[in-house]
Amino acid sequence: MSNPTQIWPADRARSYREKGYWRGETFPALLRQRAAAHPDRICLTSGTQNWSYAELHTRALRFGAGLVALGLQPGERILIQMGNVPEFFQAVFGAFAAGLVPVYALPAHRRAEVQHLAGKSQARAIVVQDKIDRFDHAQLALEVQAELDGLDHVIISGTAPEGTLALEDIQGDPACLPADPDPQSVAFLQISGGSTGLPKLIPRTHDDYIYSLRGSNALCGMDENSVYLAVLPNAHNFTMSSPGTFGTFYAGGRVVLCPTPLPQIAFGLSARENVTITGLVPPLALLWLDAAEKLQPDLSSLQILQVGGAKFLPEAARRVTPVLGCRLQQVFGMAEGLVCYTRAEDSDALVIGTQGRPICPDDEVLVLDDAGHPVPDGQPGNLLTRGPYTISAYHDDPSANARSFTEDGFYRTGDMVIRLPSGHLVVQGRSNDQINRNGEKISAEEVEDLLLSHPAVFDAVVVSIPDARLGERACAFIQPKEGQSTDASALRAHLRARDVAAFKIPDEIRMVTGFATTAVGKISRRQLRESLRASVLAEEAAAQEA
Ligand code: OOB
Numbered sequence: 001m002s003n004p005t006q007i008w009p010a011d012r013a014r015s016y017r018e019k020g021y022w023r024g025e026t027f028p029a030l031l032r033q034r035a036a037a038h039p040d041r042i043c044l045t046s047g048t049q050n051w052s053y054a055e056l057h058t059r060a061l062r063f064g065a066g067l068v069a070l071g072l073q074p075g076e077r078i079l080i081q082m083g084n085v086p087e088f089f090q091a092v093f094g095a096f097a098a099g100l101v102p103v104y105a106l107p108a109h110r111r112a113e114v115q116h117l118a119g120k121s122q123a124r125a126i127v128v129q130d131k132i133d134r135f136d137h138a139q140l141a142l143e144v145q146a147e148l149d150g151l152d153h154v155i156i157s158g159t160a161p162e163g164t165l166a167l168e169d170i171q172g173d174p175a176c177l178p179a180d181p182d183p184q185s186v187a188f189l190q191i192s193g194g195s196t197g198l199p200k201l202i203p204r205t206h207d208d209y210i211y212s213l214r215g216s217n218a219l220c221g222m223d224e225n226s227v228y229l230a231v232l233p234n235a236h237n238f239t240m241s242s243p244g245t246f247g248t249f250y251a252g253g254r255v256v257l258c259p260t261p262l263p264q265i266a267f268g269l270s271a272r273e274n275v276t277i278t279g280l281v282p283p284l285a286l287l288w289l290d291a292a293e294k295l296q297p298d299l300s301s302l303q304i305l306q307v308g309g310a311k312f313l314p315e316a317a318r319r320v321t322p323v324l325g326c327r328l329q330q331v332f333g334m335a336e337g338l339v340c341y342t343r344a345e346d347s348d349a350l351v352i353g354t355q356g357r358p359i360c361p362d363d364e365v366l367v368l369d370d371a372g373h374p375v376p377d378g379q380p381g382n383l384l385t386r387g388p389y390t391i392s393a394y395h396d397d398p399s400a401n402a403r404s405f406t407e408d409g410f411y412r413t414g415d416m417v418i419r420l421p422s423g424h425l426v427v428q429g430r431s432n433d434q435i436n437r438n439g440e441k442i443s444a445e446e447v448e449d450l451l452l453s454h455p456a457v458f459d460a461v462v463v464s465i466p467d468a469r470l471g472e473r474a475c476a477f478i479q480p481k482e483g484q485s486t487d488a489s490a491l492r493a494h495l496r497a498r499d500v501a502a503f504k505i506p507d508e509i510r511m512v513t514g515f516a517t518t519a520v521g522k523i524s525r526r527q528l529r530e531s532l533r534a535s536v537l538a539e540e541a542a543a544q545e546a
Helices: 010-018 027-037 053-069 087-097 111-121 137-147 206-220 237-241 244-251 263-273 282-295 320-324 348-353 398-404 444-452 488-497 525-545
Strands: 042-046 049-052 077-081 101-104 125-129 153-157 186-191 201-205 227-230 254-257 277-280 304-308 327-334 337-341 364-368 380-386 411-419 425-430 434-437 440-443 457-467 471-480 508-511
Touching (some): 027 087, 027 244, 042 053, 077 087, 077 111, 087 101, 087 125, 111 137, 111 201, 137 153, 206 244, 227 244, 227 263, 277 282, 282 320, 304 320, 398 411, 444 471, 471 525, 488 508
Parallel strands (some): 077 101, 077 125, 227 254
Antiparallel strands (some): 042 049, 186 201, 327 337, 364 380, 380 411
């Protein structure tokens, strides 16, 4: 299989260049230029550590050169699984310097996901933090290496067990580093939440991603005085690029790494480090709002609270400015590309009631009914999009590509939206079976498959249920095989033993004797999920009335 690519049709590529969206910038050049322009300025703060742009650059070059010395070739993949630690950026920018293509795993990923991501990307090396929240990622990386051909190097940030290399020992002479990559080449592989199976790989190019940083920075007023608090995992596209950590580096600002999303810790850091902007998922924003009402923290430096990753309901959105004293910015984005923001000049009604509008005037947005016909503004439909930073193909996945992209290169987002005449979008929900739990995306189908692998399970249907705390929670309905029985705790143990991310384990498991069928046989899984969801909602409504 060849190295990942992302190819735009020539006419669109030409137009994006002519309009100045794609400027031929690359990630190695970005850090080099910032380090040359203001070497001593601090770019990263973590605990008591402060790294200047020059320090990050030097560390990245040495590490990158060490990777070259290991025999890694430009274009090859390197899987990275780290928490919010400064070494994450040393590893990522080191990989960029060596021409390698990082693949970002989330800290919550376990063996099933890490093995899939490393295998699917044919990673040659894996870099992990030794432990995140007491989980032994070094051991996991070794186990995955044992299963995969070609995964030659396990590199550990922290304590490196036998059979692995320590990140700080991977050092080389920067003179051996390759020339800057082609700006049209793939810079890294992001991962997709997706609604089917395990995560898909999203090839993002230097040109397209850096455009999204520049566009985001302009909308968020980022400059060298900006201080971005990274609360959500570094690996997430929201944290990385909206404008996130990479946008902050692009602007010459400073990233402060938050070791935990707990409001008490984040509030203290915000006051100490003069944080100006941060991004949260809605459940965390609710936690912050409640905590701030009690603790009355000093958040005077905070100018913008961004909320995205899942729908932020108007009643919560309305509280942000009165309680936290900063401006709210809603962010509706996807690792595949398109990112929408509410703007500083938007009315309160738009900021509170919409998920913003796209970054770029050349982001094409279609809102279509199920038959593919455009629906008028104000009515819900399926969101499709293409533009200068939205992919038109996943890496090495023809069947997902056939499902997810139209022939003329539009991405079918799976989101149902209403478009307003101003271009702002109001997200209505998903048209496919993805559960957005706490901003983490779960494929119903993947969890159903895992449940079906239990010997006592005849059929399993997983649905999303609106949830006050999590946004959505996952509820699994289980039909046991005839004459067999099982229960929720046995099924949870079964899923844990399959080594999947904990967020995929259903919040609720209900046993049923069978599922509805129609006269002609089985109804579609989508209809089945709909009717099961409706039954839970009706039950909850009845309980509330009682
Ligand atoms: C972000 O990216 P992903 O790839 O983890 O998830 C994308 C999906 C969207 O298709 C949508 O279903 C949901 O997450 N979503 C929202 C939302 N923001 C994302 N649904 C409702 N309201 C919102 N504000 O989640 C992501 C990437 C970049 C920036 C922000 C979020």
